[in-house]
Amino acid sequence: VELLYRRGYEVHAVSSSETTHAGRASDGAIWHRADLLDAEARRALVEQVRPTHLLHFAWYAEHGDFWTSTENVRWVEASLSLLRAFGEHGGRRAVIAGTCAEYDWSSGGRYVEASSPLEPRTLYGVSKDALRRVAEAWGAERGISCAWGRVFFVYGEREQPQRLVPAVARAVLAGQPAPCSHGRQLRDFLHTSDAAAAFVALLDSTVEGAVNIGSGQPVSIAELVQLVAAQAGRPELVCLGALPERPGEPFELSADVTRLCEEVGWSPKLTLEQGIARAVRWHRRCLEVSDARGGAA
Amino acid sequence: VELLYRRGYEVHAVSSSETTHAGRASDGAIWHRADLLDAEARRALVEQVRPTHLLHFAWYAEHGDFWTSTENVRWVEASLSLLRAFGEHGGRRAVIAGTCAEYDWSSGGRYVEASSPLEPRTLYGVSKDALRRVAEAWGAERGISCAWGRVFFVYGEREQPQRLVPAVARAVLAGQPAPCSHGRQLRDFLHTSDAAAAFVALLDSTVEGAVNIGSGQPVSIAELVQLVAAQAGRPELVCLGALPERPGEPFELSADVTRLCEEVGWSPKLTLEQGIARAVRWHRRCLEVSDARGGAA
Numbered sequence: 001v002e003l004l005y006r007r008g009y010e011v012h013a014v015s016s017s018e019t020t021h022a023g024r025a026s027d028g029a030i031w032h033r034a035d036l037l038d039a040e041a042r043r044a045l046v047e048q049v050r051p052t053h054l055l056h057f058a059w060y061a062e063h064g065d066f067w068t069s070t071e072n073v074r075w076v077e078a079s080l081s082l083l084r085a086f087g088e089h090g091g092r093r094a095v096i097a098g099t100c101a102e103y104d105w106s107s108g109g110r111y112v113e114a115s116s117p118l119e120p121r122t123l124y125g126v127s128k129d130a131l132r133r134v135a136e137a138w139g140a141e142r143g144i145s146c147a148w149g150r151v152f153f154v155y156g157e158r159e160q161p162q163r164l165v166p167a168v169a170r171a172v173l174a175g176q177p178a179p180c181s182h183g184r185q186l187r188d189f190l191h192t193s194d195a196a197a198a199f200v201a202l203l204d205s206t207v208e209g210a211v212n213i214g215s216g217q218p219v220s221i222a223e224l225v226q227l228v229a230a231q232a233g234r235p236e237l238v239c240l241g242a243l244p245e246r247p248g249e250p251f252e253l254s255a256d257v258t259r260l261c262e263e264v265g266w267s268p269k270l271t272l273e274q275g276i277a278r279a280v281r282w283h284r285r286c287l288e289v290s291d292a293r294g295g296a297a
Numbered sequence: 298v299e300l301l302y303r304r305g306y307e308v309h310a311v312s313s314s315e316t317t318h319a320g321r322a323s324d325g326a327i328w329h330r331a332d333l334l335d336a337e338a339r340r341a342l343v344e345q346v347r348p349t350h351l352l353h354f355a356w357y358a359e360h361g362d363f364w365t366s367t368e369n370v371r372w373v374e375a376s377l378s379l380l381r382a383f384g385e386h387g388g389r390r391a392v393i394a395g396t397c398a399e400y401d402w403s404s405g406g407r408y409v410e411a412s413s414p415l416e417p418r419t420l421y422g423v424s425k426d427a428l429r430r431v432a433e434a435w436g437a438e439r440g441i442s443c444a445w446g447r448v449f450f451v452y453g454e455r456e457q458p459q460r461l462v463p464a465v466a467r468a469v470l471a472g473q474p475a476p477c478s479h480g481r482q483l484r485d486f487l488h489t490s491d492a493a494a495a496f497v498a499l500l501d502s503t504v505e506g507a508v509n510i511g512s513g514q515p516v517s518i519a520e521l522v523q524l525v526a527a528q529a530g531r532p533e534l535v536c537l538g539a540l541p542e543r544p545g546e547p548f549e550l551s552a553d554v555t556r557l558c559e560e561v562g563w564s565p566k567l568t569l570e571q572g573i574a575r576a577v578r579w580h581r582r583c584l585e586v587s588d589a590r591g592g593a594a
Contacts, residue, residue: 039336068438073381076431077374084370126434130427134373137423141365 001029003200004055012049014058037078046085054086054094055203063162072127079131083138093145095203098132098210100152100188100253101125108250110218113150113210113259136209147202152214152255156192156275157282165276168225169283172234179242183222186252188214191275194268201266207259214255215268227273231280298326300497301352309346311355334375343382351383351391352500360459369424376428380435390442392500395429395507397449397485397550398422405547407515410447410507410556433506444499449511449552453489453572454579462573465522466580469531476539480519483549485511488572491565498563504556511552512565524570528577 004011005028013029014036024030032049034041036058056079060071079096086094103111104119120126132148139146155165171178190198190213198213222240229238261267270278301308302325310326311333321327329346331338333355353376357368376393383391400408401416417423429445436443452462468475487495487510495510519537526535558564567575 070381070384070435070439073377073431073435077377080370080374084367087367120434123431123434123438126430130430133423133427133430134370134420137417137420138367138370141420142367 001027003197004203005029007200007204009053012051014045016058036082037074039078039081042078042082043085046082046089050089051086052090052092053203054082054091054096055199056082056094056096057199059097063160067122067124069123072123076127076131080134080138083135087138087142087144091144093147093203094135094139095147095149095199096131096135097199098128098148098150099125100150100212100214100255102129102132102150103253105250105253108252110252110254110256111150111212112256113212132210139208145206145208147205147208148210149199149202149213150210150255151195152188152190152212152253154190154192154195156279158192159279164221164225165228165279166283168228168238169232169280170287172229172232172237173280173284173287175234175237177237177239177242178225178229179239180221180225181241181243181245183220183225183240184251185221185249186218186254187221187224188216188218188254189224189272189275190215190268191270191278193278194270194275197269198260198264198266201264202260205264207263211259211264212255212257213260214257215272216255216257216261217272218252218254219272224272224276227276228280231273231277232284298324300494301500302326304497304501306350309348311342313355333379334371336378339375339379340382343379343386347386348383349387349389350500351379351388351393352496353379353391353393354496356394360457364419364421366420369420373424373428377431377435380432384435384439384441388441390444390500391432391436392444392446392496393428393432394496395425395445395447396422397447397509397511397552399426399429399447400550402547402550405549407549407551407553408447408509409553410509429507436505442503442505444502444505445507446496446499446510447507447552448492449485449487449509449550451487451489451492453576455489456576461518461522462525462576463580465525465535466529466577467584469526469529469534470577470581470584472531472534474534474536474539475522475526476536477518477522478538478540478542480517480522480537481548482518482546483515483551484518484521485513485515485551486521486569486572487512487565488567488575490575491567491572494566495557495561495563498561499557502561504560508556508561509552509554510557511554512569513552513554513558514569515549515551516569521569521573524573525577528570528574529581 001013011029014032014034016035034045036042059075060066102118102120102125104117120129135146159166168178225238229235298310308326311329313332331342333339356372357363399415399417399422401414417426432443456463465475522535526532
């Protein structure tokens with residue numbers, strides 16, 4: 001939000017959550033509280049704001065469950081309806097968050113937008129892929145510029161605690177062992193602040209179609225978790241090989257970022273070490289706050 | 298509707314049109330008037346009927362305009378929402394109408410469901426294709442059996458007058474010349490009564506995934522229009538070559554019907570001659586009625 005504001009956009013930010021402030025906030029955005037799954041709220045918001053640009057991230061993202069939930073279908077419906085309303089009220093450019101799970105994971109690899117086969121195996125991946133297909137054809141028909149950012153693996157502050165980086169960070173910060181698989185799988189990790197910056201750069205460009213959002217520098221899971229544990233000061237607590245390999249897990253899921261680098265003109269600001277350091281610092285503070293509360297109770 | 302009724306289904310038929318009868322009609326169906334684009338009407342209908350089987354044809358079909366209209370996007374939304382409601386209220390099997398325009402038309406050919414590339418070039422084709430993708434993944438996840446009938450070229454009574462068969466029939470029945478292109482293009486034509494019967498057979502089967510709905514016997518446009526004019530008693534009024542070829546028009550768009558014949562166990566009841574005779578008879582009656590009205594005015 002801040003990045004958009006600094007680029008000169010009048011930023012209207014939408015959240016369904018009660019915790020969000022309404023009106024203009026310190027980050028420069030005008031915040032709206034609306035549930036985008038609610039047809040009337042959705043339409044009223046677009047009619048009120050009449051945005052020229054749309055950056056659409058809202059989706060169902062409950063850890064684990066999101067891969068197979070029927071909520072994915074609801075978000076296809078809501079996203080298409082949002083796009084139509086956007087187009088009817090003067091919208092000019094839309095950028096939507098997609099996923100690396102749109103690609104064929106059966107063999108893994110380094111995915112290139114224009115040439116890697118799309119063969120999503122989950123309802124989540126299929127739903128995102130289908131939304132992109134309709135959004136692009138609709139945009140071409142209506143003269144609305146559309147781009148689609150395929151997000152790979154992101155980590156950062158405020159992550160759900162069951163996810164990889166928080167789970168390892170919290171375990172070792174608490175002095176517990178962090179059991180992992182062999183860790184030889186290669187993945188493309190990007191800090192959330194860089195993922196956000198990539199989307200802002202994409203929105204601000206005229207690039208259309210699918211663009212991988214990644215670092216372009218795959219690392220092994222082993223390297224990642226060892227970095228987390230090292231930043232937490234407990235490298236000895238990582239137990240590689242303690243968990244079995246997941247059946248059918250692809251060896252490599254990584255992003256060719258030629259489009260992002262050369263066409264959008266963007267590259268990450270944080271190294272993996274810097275990003276992990278920020279995330280671990282945040283988890284350390286969370287645990288300290290929760291310890292202090294526990295001590296005072 | 299009658300075919301379903303005769304197979305023993307309790308048939309609930311839905312139309313948004315005012316002309317339809319409400320309640321039980323002579324065709325054995327219980328007719329409901331509802332606009333499936335209306336979220337509340339849609340949900341109320343499914344809650345009331347709680348269908349076990351769904352045969353979903355409703356879509357935007359305005360001649361010419363349907364290829365590019367934003368209404369296609371609305372029908373993706375409405376169809377997904379209908380499917381979700383169907384699944385939530387005990388639905389077990391859904392069959393949805395797709396289109397041969399989901400296939401790659403750039404080179405044309407005889408399309409096979411499992412192997413022909415899907416590369417729709419219109420918002421209509423993209424929207425249908427995207428709906429199928431989500432419906433199949435959702436069905437697999439929810440344990441709901443789904444099939445998808447890819448309709449090729451249909452003709453019959455009650456066709457919109459701008460379409461090929463009515464346009465030629467009405468011209469020559471009125472003694473006017475019927476200008477056509479060279480007519481060498483091959484297409485797969487099926488009478489609407491056979492298309493309906495194919496869908497009923499598909500619904501009544503356990504076949505899942507995409508199934509071409511066609512005759513499997515491509516004919517040239519020239520052969521078709523000459524048959525229409527001959528049935529109308531005016532073969533000399535067809536002017537082949539009077540219209541230019543449409544740029545980029547594929548030579549052959551035809552259906553491999555192996556799945557329909559061997560897995561569903563269905564084949565057409567009417568020959569092309571019989572089907573065209575029925576259609577021409579109907580158009581002749583329409584013109585006679587309208588002439589009689591004109592005479593009385």
